[in-house]
Amino acid sequence: MKYIIFEDFSGRAIPVLFPDRIEHGELREQLPYSTVLSAGYVNHSGGGFVCHGEAKSLGAAAGQGDAAVIERHFQQGEP
Template sequence: MKYIIFEDFSGAPIPVIFPGRINHADMREQMPYTRVLSAGYVQTRDKEFVCHGGSKGLNAQARPEDAEIIARRFENPDA
């Protein structure tokens, strides 16, 4: 799976996870948020999220904190 973490209108990180067949740039065009914080690939290993890689088209990379941001969103999707 691929992901992009955007900064929402209040400054909070908002992860979006989507299938690998969709380009990062195509997904980015569909979102209303102006700032991309990071992008890459996400998978689960031993019941934890692992983020890696990046998107040349978005000039963004996976960051160490991305897995935690994604995990928190799954724990509390309405936050």
């Protein structure tokens, strides 16, 4: 899967996960958030989420804390 982590209007990091067949740039155009914090690819292994790669079209890459942001989002049950 692919992902983009945006900064929402209150300053929180919001991850959006989506299928590989959708381009990072295409999804970016559909969302109102102004700031892309990071983007790349995400896999879920037995030990949790693993983020890697980059989204050249956004000028963003996977960040060291991205897996933790995604994990936290699922644990908190946020929409």
